[in-house]
Amino acid sequence: MSSATDRFYGIIPAGGVGSRLWPLSRADAPKFLHDLTGSGRTLLRGTWERLVPLAGPERIMVVTGRAHRAAVEAQIPELHDRDIVLEAAPRDSTVAIGLAAAILHRREPDVIVGSFAADHVISDESAFRAAVVEAIEAADAGYIATIGIQPDEPAIGFGYIRCGAKLDIQGAPSALTVQSFVEKPDLPTAQAYLADGGYLWNGGMFIARADRLLEAIGEFDPELRAQLEELAAAWDDPASRGPAVDRLWPVLRKIAIDYAVAEPAAAAGRLAVVPGRFGWDDVGDFASVAKLKSGGRPSDLSIIGEHARVLADASSGIVVSQSERIISLIGVHDIVVVDTPDALLVTTTANAQRVKSVVDALKLSGRDDVL
Amino acid sequence: MSSATDRFYGIIPAGGVGSRLWPLSRADAPKFLHDLTGSGRTLLRGTWERLVPLAGPERIMVVTGRAHRAAVEAQIPELHDRDIVLEAAPRDSTVAIGLAAAILHRREPDVIVGSFAADHVISDESAFRAAVVEAIEAADAGYIATIGIQPDEPAIGFGYIRCGAKLDIQGAPSALTVQSFVEKPDLPTAQAYLADGGYLWNGGMFIARADRLLEAIGEFDPELRAQLEELAAAWDDPASRGPAVDRLWPVLRKIAIDYAVAEPAAAAGRLAVVPGRFGWDDVGDFASVAKLKSGGRPSDLSIIGEHARVLADASSGIVVSQSERIISLIGVHDIVVVDTPDALLVTTTANAQRVKSVVDALKLSGRDDVL
Numbered sequence: 001m002s003s004a005t006d007r008f009y010g011i012i013p014a015g016g017v018g019s020r021l022w023p024l025s026r027a028d029a030p031k032f033l034h035d036l037t038g039s040g041r042t043l044l045r046g047t048w049e050r051l052v053p054l055a056g057p058e059r060i061m062v063v064t065g066r067a068h069r070a071a072v073e074a075q076i077p078e079l080h081d082r083d084i085v086l087e088a089a090p091r092d093s094t095v096a097i098g099l100a101a102a103i104l105h106r107r108e109p110d111v112i113v114g115s116f117a118a119d120h121v122i123s124d125e126s127a128f129r130a131a132v133v134e135a136i137e138a139a140d141a142g143y144i145a146t147i148g149i150q151p152d153e154p155a156i157g158f159g160y161i162r163c164g165a166k167l168d169i170q171g172a173p174s175a176l177t178v179q180s181f182v183e184k185p186d187l188p189t190a191q192a193y194l195a196d197g198g199y200l201w202n203g204g205m206f207i208a209r210a211d212r213l214l215e216a217i218g219e220f221d222p223e224l225r226a227q228l229e230e231l232a233a234a235w236d237d238p239a240s241r242g243p244a245v246d247r248l249w250p251v252l253r254k255i256a257i258d259y260a261v262a263e264p265a266a267a268a269g270r271l272a273v274v275p276g277r278f279g280w281d282d283v284g285d286f287a288s289v290a291k292l293k294s295g296g297r298p299s300d301l302s303i304i305g306e307h308a309r310v311l312a313d314a315s316s317g318i319v320v321s322q323s324e325r326i327i328s329l330i331g332v333h334d335i336v337v338v339d340t341p342d343a344l345l346v347t348t349t350a351n352a353q354r355v356k357s358v359v360d361a362l363k364l365s366g367r368d369d370v371l
Numbered sequence: 372m373s374s375a376t377d378r379f380y381g382i383i384p385a386g387g388v389g390s391r392l393w394p395l396s397r398a399d400a401p402k403f404l405h406d407l408t409g410s411g412r413t414l415l416r417g418t419w420e421r422l423v424p425l426a427g428p429e430r431i432m433v434v435t436g437r438a439h440r441a442a443v444e445a446q447i448p449e450l451h452d453r454d455i456v457l458e459a460a461p462r463d464s465t466v467a468i469g470l471a472a473a474i475l476h477r478r479e480p481d482v483i484v485g486s487f488a489a490d491h492v493i494s495d496e497s498a499f500r501a502a503v504v505e506a507i508e509a510a511d512a513g514y515i516a517t518i519g520i521q522p523d524e525p526a527i528g529f530g531y532i533r534c535g536a537k538l539d540i541q542g543a544p545s546a547l548t549v550q551s552f553v554e555k556p557d558l559p560t561a562q563a564y565l566a567d568g569g570y571l572w573n574g575g576m577f578i579a580r581a582d583r584l585l586e587a588i589g590e591f592d593p594e595l596r597a598q599l600e601e602l603a604a605a606w607d608d609p610a611s612r613g614p615a616v617d618r619l620w621p622v623l624r625k626i627a628i629d630y631a632v633a634e635p636a637a638a639a640g641r642l643a644v645v646p647g648r649f650g651w652d653d654v655g656d657f658a659s660v661a662k663l664k665s666g667g668r669p670s671d672l673s674i675i676g677e678h679a680r681v682l683a684d685a686s687s688g689i690v691v692s693q694s695e696r697i698i699s700l701i702g703v704h705d706i707v708v709v710d711t712p713d714a715l716l717v718t719t720t721a722n723a724q725r726v727k728s729v730v731d732a733l734k735l736s737g738r739d740d741v742l
Contacts, residue, residue: 023697023699313725313732325712325714326733326738328714330718330729331719332718335703339715341696343697344710346700346706347700350702351685351703357701
């Protein structure tokens with residue numbers, strides 16, 4: 001039997017518009033297709049390049065919407081056809097990851113899969129790789145493994161993992177059991193978590209043997225598992241795939257993998273968490289973007305946009321420019337200005353989370369043209 | 372001899388870009404060509420319509436730059452060719468008003484002229500007309516007359532007029548002498564002026580017999596008077612006007628009429644002020660625009676722009692939109708957003724005066740394309 005890392009296959013679910021990053025992120029230009037850190041590469045490409053040293057370019061699968069196929073292929077020309085799974089419609093993370101796992105499991109029964117969102121940012125990639133390698137070992141030992149990020153501030157925008165006792169897994173010396181997952185806390189609770197030391201951020205990374213993952217889905221929802229297996233069985237046969245998708249996709253249950261797999265596994269003592277000591281952000285809103293871009297210096301004005309022409313006086317925050325218009329800021333602090341061809345957003349970093357409410361309002365008023 | 376009001380002729384100097392209203396006001400779209408109050412008419416048209424009941428549409432002259440001829444004629448189709456004076460280049464208010472007065476004086480020796488900036492806003496037009504009628508009578512009595520606006524707050528953006536004793540002029544019962552003009556004060560000084568009660572805002576309106584006005588210019592600068600008279604003598608002769616303009620325009624002295632005429636006249640006891648109890652604003656910056664548009668309610672969000680599509684949540688201030696883009700504001704207070712095709716301004720009402728510094732910076736950096 002080959003080593004666990006040799007059996008590892010990366011899965012990148014590339015879905016989610018990123019409503020709190022409107023009007024930059026859109027249905028036709030979702031968050032993962034943007035370079036939100038000024039690194040010169042999109043978040044998707046960054047995720048891909050982070051996984052290549054772990055899995056190799058031949059063992060990474062991308063799950064995305066049909067509408068994004070061309071954009072994804074442009075970002076990752078190395079991607080083989082067999083490694084792109086196109087969703088007929090969004091069905092949340094259990095379907096995205098579960099279907100990829102089911103397809104890979106049919107091709108390679110002892111595969112270990114690891115799922116990493118296409119739109120997160122990680123710094124210190126060697127620490128990331130070390131954590132993934134431990135998680136792979138924990139997965140090989142039969143656990144559903146996750147990576148929890150060591151918090152460096154009492155963030156209220158992330159969910160937390162409450163860690164339990166140390167596990168004793170060969171090759172995964174830092175793995176712990178998970179007592180529970182906890183939702184995004186308020187600030188006092190987040191401060192208490194930080195002081196306690198026994199809490200990690202839930203980075204939404206799950207590593208497991210594909211067979212174990214499918215079992216876990218099946219324990220939660222046998223029908224959903226059966227549907228995913230049926231899709232997977234048809235997937236690699238060009239004549240069968242289309243009819244199977246047409247029949248099954250409309251009835252697939254939409255549920256986050258946290259609820260379907262991670263929480264039940266934690267409750268059953270079958271979830272392992274490897275603490276990761278690296279910079280991580282889900283870049284959930286423009287306050288995150290500003291913080292990542294400025295390196296956390298709140299007095300800075302961050303500018304994103306290849307052709308941005310910004311003239312600022314006594315101003316801080318972030319400007320995202322998709323035009324060559326002159327953007328002039330005078331005496332505005334912690335400001336967020338996002339200038340796109342058909343929509344302009346002006347808010348503050350403190351209000352960044354509320355951007356989603358604008359998107360909701362636009363939906364309700366039928367202005368889907370700018371969403 | 373006809374009555375004084377029958378001899379009245381309005382002059383509208385339509386110059387000045389309005390730098391503090393950038394990027395709305397531009398060299399090719401100056402302040403007076405905008406509807407800054409949402410009234411449905413430009414400031415220039417508003418000025419014209421305010422003067423028609425006083426002078427009639429046949430007795431109002433507009434002085435403007437050559438580049439604005441078409442725009443002015445579009446705003447005032449009633450304007451006769453003989454009532455539009457085109458400046459070869461801006462030469463400040465003494466030339467603009469003095470040349471118009473000299474031309475009108477040649478046509479009609481006993482004319483009484485009154486000059487009213489093209490880019491101010493006045494409410495309560497009947498009170499305005501009553502003040503002008505008194506000022507015309509004071510002018511007929513030989514005074515240089517002005518209208519001072521009764522302050523209703525300690526404004527620091529306007530100059531003030533310090534009033535003296537009551538004058539005893541037939542038909543101008545409220546006219547007072549002027550002790551002095553005072554520059555824009557600081558807040559404590561403005562508060563003291565308001566408490567004193569003897570100070571009025573300098574609205575920059577001057578009414579005088581044309582012969583008296585030209586004498587006053589001649590006392591201040593005999594050469595300038597001679598040049599203006601020479602231009603006026605050539606003006607109504609198509610063969611002479613061009614050569615006279617070419618010869619004289621480049622050497623005309625640039626000076627504000629406040630310095631050349633009003634202050635010396637006040638010092639000599641020949642300036643009369645009629646207090647005006649009407650709403651007046653020179654709409655100097657976007658804070659003024661916001662205040663005028665909201666009627667002074669600071670919690671309001673004012674929106675200017677025929678096709679504006681603004682979606683605002685917990686925001687106040689002003690949005691000026693020249694596009695049909697969605698403009699979304701979230702949690703920004705006293706904000707100023709001015710959205711034009713090639714430039715975007717984001718500032719606050721408190722910083723509205725500083726907009727001029729951006730224009731200066733753009734000039735210095737050679738970005739005249741957006742000025």
